[in-house]
Amino acid sequence: MPFFEAQSSSGPNMDSEQGPRLxxxxxxxxxxxxxxxxxxxxxxxxxxxxxxxxxxxxxxRLNGQRAYSVKRRGSDSKAICIxxxxxxxxxxxxxxxxxxxxxxxxxxxxxxxxxxxxxxGVPAQKLKEILGRRILCMGWxxxxxxxxxxxxxxxxxxxxxxxxxxxxxxxxxxxQDSVPLEEFLDRHPDMEKLDIHPDLPEQxxxxxxxxVLPKLSALPTVPRNPGALGFGIRQNAVPxxxxxxxxxxxxxxxxxxxxxxxxxxxxxxxxxxxxYDDGTVGVNIYDTLFIGNFKLPGSWNLKKSIPLSxxxxxxxxxxxxxxxxxxxxxxxxxxxxxxxxxxxxCGINLHLISSRTTQLQKLLRYxxxxxxxxxxxxxLAQELPSKFIANINETLQEHDAGDLVDNLYHVAVTxxxxxxxxxxxxxxxxxxxxxxxxxxxxxxYQRLVELAVENLIPTLDRCVINASALRGLASFHDxxxxxxxxxxxxxxxLGMLKCIxxxxxxxxxxxxxxRHQFNAFSKWLKREIDTQTFELSEESVEERxxxxxxxxxxxLLTYISSGMNKSRIDPFFKECGPATTEGGLFISYDDVxxxxxxxxxxxEYDGTQLSVWTMFMQLEAKCNDIFKQITDRHAEETKxxxxxxxxxxxxxxxxxxxxxxxxxxxxxxxxxxxLKNARNQVSVHRIVHSAIxxxxxxxxxxxxxLTIRFEGKEVKDVKFADDDDLLVLVEDExxxxxxxxxxxxxxxxxxxxxxxxxxxxxxxxxxxxxxALPNGKSGSVSHVITLGQGKDGTDKYLRHAFSLDEDFIPAxxxxxxxxxxxxxxxxxxxxxxxxxxxxDYPDGGGEEETEYEASExxxxxxxG
Numbered sequence: 126m127p128f129f130e131a132q133s134s135s136g137p138n139m140d141s142e143q144g145p146r147l148x149x150x151x152x153x154x155x156x157x158x159x160x161x162x163x164x165x166x167x168x169x170x171x172x173x174x175x176x177x178x179x180x181x182x183x184x185x186r187l188n189g190q191r192a193y194s195v196k197r198r199g200s201d202s203k204a205i206c207i208x209x210x211x212x213x214x215x216x217x218x219x220x221x222x223x224x225x226x227x228x229x230x231x232x233x234x235x236x237x238x239x240x241x242x243x244x245x246g247v248p249a250q251k252l253k254e255i256l257g258r259r260i261l262c263m264g265w266x267x268x269x270x271x272x273x274x275x276x277x278x279x280x281x282x283x284x285x286x287x288x289x290x291x292x293x294x295x296x297x298x299x300x301q302d303s304v305p306l307e308e309f310l311d312r313h314p315d316m317e318k319l320d321i322h323p324d325l326p327e328q329x330x331x332x333x334x335x336x337v338l339p340k341l342s343a344l345p346t347v348p349r350n351p352g353a354l355g356f357g358i359r360q361n362a363v364p365x366x367x368x369x370x371x372x373x374x375x376x377x378x379x380x381x382x383x384x385x386x387x388x389x390x391x392x393x394x395x396x397x398x399x400x401y402d403d404g405t406v407g408v409n410i411y412d413t414l415f416i417g418n419f420k421l422p423g424s425w426n427l428k429k430s431i432p433l434s435x436x437x438x439x440x441x442x443x444x445x446x447x448x449x450x451x452x453x454x455x456x457x458x459x460x461x462x463x464x465x466x467x468x469x470x471c472g473i474n475l476h477l478i479s480s481r482t483t484q485l486q487k488l489l490r491y492x493x494x495x496x497x498x499x500x501x502x503x504x505l506a507q508e509l510p511s512k513f514i515a516n517i518n519e520t521l522q523e524h525d526a527g528d529l530v531d532n533l534y535h536v537a538v539t540x541x542x543x544x545x546x547x548x549x550x551x552x553x554x555x556x557x558x559x560x561x562x563x564x565x566x567x568x569x570y571q572r573l574v575e576l577a578v579e580n581l582i583p584t585l586d587r588c589v590i591n592a593s594a595l596r597g598l599a600s601f602h603d604x605x606x607x608x609x610x611x612x613x614x615x616x617x618x619l620g621m622l623k624c625i626x627x628x629x630x631x632x633x634x635x636x637x638x639x640r641h642q643f644n645a646f647s648k649w650l651k652r653e654i655d656t657q658t659f660e661l662s663e664e665s666v667e668e669r670x671x672x673x674x675x676x677x678x679x680x681l682l683t684y685i686s687s688g689m690n691k692s693r694i695d696p697f698f699k700e701c702g703p704a705t706t707e708g709g710l711f712i713s714y715d716d717v718x719x720x721x722x723x724x725x726x727x728x729e730y731d732g733t734q735l736s737v738w739t740m741f742m743q744l745e746a747k748c749n750d751i752f753k754q755i756t757d758r759h760a761e762e763t764k765x766x767x768x769x770x771x772x773x774x775x776x777x778x779x780x781x782x783x784x785x786x787x788x789x790x791x792x793x794x795x796x797x798x799x800l801k802n803a804r805n806q807v808s809v810h811r812i813v814h815s816a817i818x819x820x821x822x823x824x825x826x827x828x829x830x831l832t833i834r835f836e837g838k839e840v841k842d843v844k845f846a847d848d849d850d851l852l853v854l855v856e857d858e859x860x861x862x863x864x865x866x867x868x869x870x871x872x873x874x875x876x877x878x879x880x881x882x883x884x885x886x887x888x889x890x891x892x893x894x895x896x897a898l899p900n901g902k903s904g905s906v907s908h909v910i911t912l913g914q915g916k917d918g919t920d921k922y923l924r925h926a927f928s929l930d931e932d933f934i935p936a937x938x939x940x941x942x943x944x945x946x947x948x949x950x951x952x953x954x955x956x957x958x959x960x961x962x963x964x965d966y967p968d969g970g971g972e973e974e975t976e977y978e979a980s981e982x983x984x985x986x987x988x989g
């Protein structure tokens with residue numbers, strides 16, 4: 126029986142002259158060519174992302190309107206590649222400087238600059254080398270921690286031969302609640318749909334108190350004042366043209382950052398791979414936790430190792446990377462597995478540790494920006510008044526008349542106003558400048574208090590929750606590889622957080638007191654300005670006081686004597702060097718409490734014990750050390766030390782997909798490739814391997830190869846549509862007509878035909894070793910199938926025929942979508958136009974200019 130099976134008669138609409146046509150979802154002419162020619166379709170929202178120009182990525186709706194743009198302002202870096210997260214919530218953009226930005230799919234706001242995590246603690250001399258790498262491709266993946274539980278829910282068990290039902294409670298529940306594997310895994314996994322409950326101890330460990338806390342509030346926008354930024358912690362880590370505070374000034378962006386999906390997806394690990402031109406693969410989990418950079422062994426002496434694409438399967442903890450490697454024998458196409466062995470070894474504790482660590486990382490970023498914002502508003506409250514005070518003090522010194530504090534205190538107590546003070550109140554200050562003074566100082570104190578109540582203290586509470594959870598895990602797994610951090614380190618973190626909270630409470634208390642004191646001072650100052658301006662008599666003043674009330678003398682005199690010249694809050698934001706104790710860089714709670722009491726009593730105190738910057742520096746350093754211990758342990762169990770040579774030659778286009786076949790715990794990775802020196806054929810490689818790949822001989826079961834040759838055609842691109850069909854974009858060499866073919870490549874796609882037509886299998890250990898990198902060669906004998914013209918050739922698999930009349934020459938394919946809503950995006954050869962065609966529309970529909978409406982399956986509709 127032949128490998129391919131003809132399309133059913135209920136296919137897409139047929140045109141008598143041009144052939145079948147897929148339904149056109151959208152098309153758009155771009156204002157300028159996409160450079161580089163990169164396009165990506167969101168799997169859950171009808172959005173198309175294209176590289177509009179070198180430093181900007183535009184995201185369009187299907188009606189052609191631009192939803193938003195992701196750009197680098199004031200930077201020379203260029204957009205190289207784009208990738209949507211499998212659930213469509215995030216858009217990832219790789220830049221030429223080696224950094225990766227993650228944007229919210231709904232708002233387009235950047236929620237993470239990867240540079241914050243990837244270069245944390247990197248020596249300065251290595252920074253240029255790290256940022257000099259060029260990113261080539263990226264890939265999101267979801268890997269299950271306990272895949273067997275998922276399999277029970279998603280894979281239907283065969284019926285018993287005696288026809289009887291299973292009568293155990295567990296089997297009955299599985300049979301009733303099973304979810305189709307395709308529906309769950311189709312790029313939008315829904316952990317809640319599976320309803321997989323852990324046992325009671327796991328349920329208790331997964332309780333997250335943060336879910337009942339109010340959301341963190343967005344930070345307010347502060348006036349631009351470079352001198353009021355406070356201590357410049359990690360300021361150099363912000364990419365050019367981007368501002369870290371902007372990430373926290375949008376409530377929608379903030380909610381995206383601190384989303385609670387990880388508390389629900391306890392059995393899944395989000396993985397982001399970033400591949401660079403030097404063969405380095407960066408691994409991140411849970412969006413922001415950077416595990417490390419990995420490369421093929423240097424002892425292999427490869428001239429080049431260029432990543433081309435990445436893929437994985439949720440049932441496996443192995444990421445498949447397709448690489449173009451080159452040695453003295455020439456270029457080769459190789460399949461390189463990256464095994465994340467820490468996923469099965471840590472179990473559900475991986476979710477607990479990594480998600481808490483990730484959350485703590487984000488909270489530290491939010492905390493430092495909150496402190497900077499508070500410092501800016503404190504400076505705002507003092508900057509303008511200090512100018513007014515400095516001017517009058519200079520005048521008073523010239524006349525040897527004391528200073529403003531003494532004179533205002535004299536006026537408040539005696540009611541007698543000296544001539545110089547009267548002239549200053551009437552001529553220089555006046556009603557307008559008094560209003561400016563009041564507005565600046567009141568706003569500064571008000572914002573300072575609000576930030577302490579709504580931002581600073583809630584952030585510290587969340588830090589304590591996450592650090593306490595990590596300490597509990599560290600205590601339980603003391604000395605075990607699951608949690609390599611000593612419990613004492615996390616106890617130190619909690620101690621530092623306790624110190625910062627004590628300081629925060631004092632900042633809040635002093636802020637409230639000084640705000641009340643200033644309000645009393647402002648009312649009295651306005652009273653004195655009116656009195657001196659209109660030269661009111663004593664009787665008139667008494668009548669006004671009876672009507673408006675007398676000043677609050679205690680608050681007024683306290684502010685004049687202390688708060689007007691120097692705020693009691695200033696010592697908490699003073700820039701000090703690191704404080705040391707006998708135990709090292711650590712400020713104890715007792716020392717801070719002692720300094721706070723001395724500060725209240727107006728006695729001498731150690732400024733480093735009150736400086737919130739010093740405390741944060743030590744907190745950040747300690748947390749970074751903890752993060753490094755965790756990620757180093759994960760990195761030790763991450764291996765990229767083997768590879769399999771698939772074919773020899775330089776490739777023009779590739780794609781890769783991993784499939785779970787059911788039954789045994791084996792997966793099959795299919796690789797489709799087009800060689801530059803053989804543009805008339807497509808090679809399909811089939812690799813059967815275990816879920817965890819340790820090395821090629823023991824983990825790979827067999828390798829097979831199929832070559833599809835097209836007579837009179839040039840193959841331009843190839844992509845896997847799903848687990849059954851392969852999309853091939855070909856161009857007729859005689860007339861230049863382009864067409865899209867859909868070819869089944871597995872046994873399930875074509876009855877019993879698919880797998881039997883692959884070439885001779887390579888399965889013995891000796892032969893597999895001969896195919897392994899670095900010196901291996903392709904050992905599989907390819908089965909060649911030639912497709913000619915006409916009904917028995919390419920016409921049998923034709924899905925879409927492009928019209929020769931339209932000014933559109935297809936060049937690049939991108940397949941994405943979800944169950945029953947899969948589409949293919951096609952970018953033109955000149956990069957000026959793209960089309961979106963529906964692969965799942967049952968009756969075709971032809972090239973109608975119609976935007977597909979959201980189905981009833983809960984699709985997200987993009988608006989606004």
